[in-house]
Amino acid sequence: MRRLECFAVAKLETRNVSVEYLMSRTQQRVPALRGVSLCVEAGEFVAIVGPTGCGKSTLLNVIAGLLRPDTGSIRLDGVPIAGPGRDRAMVFQSAALFPWRTVLGNVAYGLELQGVGRAEACSQAREFINLVGLAGFEESFPRELSGGMQQRANLARALAVRPELLLLDEPLAALDAQTREYMQNELQRIWMQTRHSAVLVTHQIREAVYLADRVAVMSERPGQIKAVIPIDLPRPRSILSTQNPQFQALEAQIWNLLQLESLSVAASSRVG
Amino acid sequence: MLDTRDIAASTEAISSDRPSSRFQLFKKYEHTILAAAGIITFIAIWELLPALGLVQPLFTSSPSRILIAAQWLAANGLWNDIWISLTEFSIGFSLAVLVGVPLGVLLGWYRRWHAVFDPFITMLYTTPRVALLPLLILWLGIGLGSKIAVVFLGAIFPILMNVTAGMRTIDETLLQCARSFGAKDRQIFTTLALPSSVPFTLSGLRIGVGRALVGVVVGEMVASTGGIGHMMSVAGSTFQTDKVFVGIFLIAGFGYGITSLLNRLERRFDSWRPRGA
Numbered sequence: 001m002r003r004l005e006c007f008a009v010a011k012l013e014t015r016n017v018s019v020e021y022l023m024s025r026t027q028q029r030v031p032a033l034r035g036v037s038l039c040v041e042a043g044e045f046v047a048i049v050g051p052t053g054c055g056k057s058t059l060l061n062v063i064a065g066l067l068r069p070d071t072g073s074i075r076l077d078g079v080p081i082a083g084p085g086r087d088r089a090m091v092f093q094s095a096a097l098f099p100w101r102t103v104l105g106n107v108a109y110g111l112e113l114q115g116v117g118r119a120e121a122c123s124q125a126r127e128f129i130n131l132v133g134l135a136g137f138e139e140s141f142p143r144e145l146s147g148g149m150q151q152r153a154n155l156a157r158a159l160a161v162r163p164e165l166l167l168l169d170e171p172l173a174a175l176d177a178q179t180r181e182y183m184q185n186e187l188q189r190i191w192m193q194t195r196h197s198a199v200l201v202t203h204q205i206r207e208a209v210y211l212a213d214r215v216a217v218m219s220e221r222p223g224q225i226k227a228v229i230p231i232d233l234p235r236p237r238s239i240l241s242t243q244n245p246q247f248q249a250l251e252a253q254i255w256n257l258l259q260l261e262s263l264s265v266a267a268s269s270r271v272g
Numbered sequence: 273m274l275d276t277r278d279i280a281a282s283t284e285a286i287s288s289d290r291p292s293s294r295f296q297l298f299k300k301y302e303h304t305i306l307a308a309a310g311i312i313t314f315i316a317i318w319e320l321l322p323a324l325g326l327v328q329p330l331f332t333s334s335p336s337r338i339l340i341a342a343q344w345l346a347a348n349g350l351w352n353d354i355w356i357s358l359t360e361f362s363i364g365f366s367l368a369v370l371v372g373v374p375l376g377v378l379l380g381w382y383r384r385w386h387a388v389f390d391p392f393i394t395m396l397y398t399t400p401r402v403a404l405l406p407l408l409i410l411w412l413g414i415g416l417g418s419k420i421a422v423v424f425l426g427a428i429f430p431i432l433m434n435v436t437a438g439m440r441t442i443d444e445t446l447l448q449c450a451r452s453f454g455a456k457d458r459q460i461f462t463t464l465a466l467p468s469s470v471p472f473t474l475s476g477l478r479i480g481v482g483r484a485l486v487g488v489v490v491g492e493m494v495a496s497t498g499g500i501g502h503m504m505s506v507a508g509s510t511f512q513t514d515k516v517f518v519g520i521f522l523i524a525g526f527g528y529g530i531t532s533l534l535n536r537l538e539r540r541f542d543s544w545r546p547r548g549a
Binding site: 143 | 443445446448449450451452453454455459463464467470543544
């Protein structure tokens, strides 16, 4: 439960954020997030893990400004956010690439929206296409790319707007196991080059430990932050580091936190 | 002796070697070969039945009679009829595209305009457009005008409704993505709504072509002084079955040509369709 509080001015500071959904069928208000506070320091990579449906993605959407919280505040560099902004960029689980745009056009999309001229947007986009390892595929259309390559383009598009904060919503969840491991490594390499402040939502505990500086563990719905585990493992981490006892201890610790969670839910539902 | 043995040997070599590749050639063009075989058989039967006296050529005509009629017509005003019908079709259809696409974009984007226009569109769409012909003739006469109007009315609704639907079916994740990059409404319109409506628009055009052709033919049959439909109507009422068939084939061929062109175009833009639509 360490470091729930923030330093003087954190990069991202979410304080006491709650979100309720209105179920249209029953007209009931269902709490999705309850009093979530989380900080991300500049240049820090924070992963969020939690049981399915705990509101991880909801939290990310709130930070992105796509969803308005019912209570609480979100500050980026100390400034409250109001709606989606150019200072944050989201990487989606489904690559969400525009099928009518080439890789280059897709990566340049965010820049074009910001009014950067076409030539300038393209030259900047190329830089990030190279960074994510898609050089040579600038003129390919998304349907011509594999799942892993689509996610590279997706990542490049988010990086190209040079966001203050990178939001990753299970970006590797749709990939097959082998590609996923490879892409985890790639994600680390790219992040170590750019050193963005980043928030990653993932289902995989190992992925969280592998990539993050800190892992926030969330509880069942309504989602709350149960614990924040610092991962003080040296970088670059590799497949060998995952066999390191320290890595496995951290993994087990998070596992236990999540398992306790599901046990307590099972118990309470039995009582209820 | 030597020669024949050589030939035998070589044919053997061919037959032991070739069948598989010949079979593969057949497999490759299987569809085309079967389709051609079907058409040839049909034409042969059609030609044979009246020739054997099994059916009356007055009713069924036959391929050779149709060819002769086509040659005669070509020398006696068929081109003029084609020209008239083509003019009606192209002016009416172009107007339908010019009005239908922008109007569809407008109605797909602004929900309030859609609410205003929806009852009219639905009502006109469900009314067979040829039912309006008496009115159109009353207003516009039996010349080009009434035919252009009925073609226009036939084609515009499928175009309009498909474009509207296309503007409204935006892929949810792409919309989220655009919003997360801070896209303004105007930018969502140009970068997302317009491109994703393209495949729908093409479907609308394809359906519109069919409706427009109905308009041309029925319009000319009801009241006109020229055109393919007029020619068919005159030929039909004077028992010139061969000429009626010439008209049928011209219209069917024209419709088939344009529709398959649009089909091909549509397939190229298939990946633009929002998922699940």
